[in-house]
Ligand SMILES: Nc1ncnc2c1ncn2[C@@H]1O[C@H](COP(=O)(O)OP(=O)(O)OP(=O)(O)O)[C@@H](O)[C@H]1O
């Protein structure tokens with residue numbers, strides 16, 4: 001068995017700006033991971049000898065099993081993946097499989113063995129139907145409480161916005177490349193291997209979601225905590241249609257990047273969480289429409305080019321100051337000021353674009369948290385902002401967590417909201433191969 005996990009993300013600073021290569025995002029990986037386990041299967045049926053199959057299961061959810069048959073296309077079109085009748089489609093699994101198998105087929109000369117795949121999500125990716133303040137989990141039939149049984153279909157689960165699809169595509173791609181290719185052709189532990197995983201996962205994730213975002217979520221899944229400057233979106237336009245003649249060669253060329261066309265910049269040095277503190281997420285459990293928020297902010301940018309540029313340039317400086325102060329582990333007053341400065345400019349961007357990036361309700365919550373809970377150093381509305389969540393830098397001790405939990409319980413009751421502190425914390429490491437033992441029962 002090969003197991004690879006990839007972390008979730010939080011964009012602490014740089015939402016919207018990171019869509020433009022002129023700016024960067026301060027991205028933190030989270031301890032909540034998506035794990036993908038790949039095992040060889042015996043292809044016993046005669047039909048399978050013609051078209052081998054990959055059987056994928058996500059056992060924490062109902063009706064979450066997908067079987068795909070695959071076949072090499074002619075004229076270097078790559079590997080064609082077709083879902084067999086059964087559950088509804090899962091575009092992220094299907095596309096990531098197609099891209100990974102296509103890349104593998106361009107490297108391996110032998111046929112690709114049929115496999116079974118298990119997807120496991122750490123509990124924080126989804127709000128639990130009921131229960132404690134942290135997502136401690138209901139045990140599965142096999143008694144493993146590490147990966148809770150959510151008891152619902154994937155489409156009915158409440159996401160907490162940690163970037164499940166990017167972590168899934170990255171872990172699945174990393175697990176397939178590790179499983180099928182010899183270490184001389186791919187290794188997750190080398191810089192070259194991670195760069196190829198990044199390139200392939202970005203291409204597959206964009207194809208699956210049908211749009212090219214900034215890709216900070218995939219970068220967090222591959223590299224973990226970093227300062228991220230996006231790739232030029234035009235890089236992906238040369239790929240053409242999946243399965244079209246020459247598709248496999250184009251995927252191989254793009255992923256191996258022998259011509260050094262990828263201009264993504266990922267800096268891990270000088271990004272850190274100050275000693276004695278933790279980066280935590282508070283789930284607000286009521287969603288925002290990120291896509292329409294992005295559209296409106298970008299429309300404002302076009303309509304007010306000079307004013308918006310001046311504000312973004314100034315916000316970029318504040319974001320960099322915050323990143324530097326975190327990395328230097330500066331005293332609480334300095335950090336408080338840096339958070340306040342970022343928030344002020346985010347509110348200005350919200351006012352001027354007419355988009356509730358830090359809505360009044362979130363302003364009240366963040367102000368009350370920073371003033372009312374002694375261990376809270378600062379916080380922001382992460383990513384696109386809105387009503388989804390707040391990210392907080394807090395003292396990493398039991399008293400602060402207890403105080404925070406009781407503050408959130410009281411606030412939820414008074415405001416009739418459902419605020420929950422997630423168990424996930426900011427973590428530096430990106431995608432990694434995992435030992436088999438932690439998956440007992442799966
Ligand atoms: N545990 C899982 N098992 C199988 N598929 C999953 C799993 N988690 C996520 N997915 C796939 O990813 C999709 C969710 O992706 P989407 O981009 O909507 O959410 P997200 O990445 O969590 O969002 P956000 O960027 O707001 O955090 C699901 O519909 C499914 O296709």
Ligand SMILES: C[C@@](O)(CCOP(=O)(O)O)CC(=O)O
Nearest residue numbers: 015016213214215383384385
């Ligand atoms: C608005 C944007 O910059 C960040 C969105 O972040 P999130 O999905 O809210 O975590 C979009 C992007 O970077 O793709």
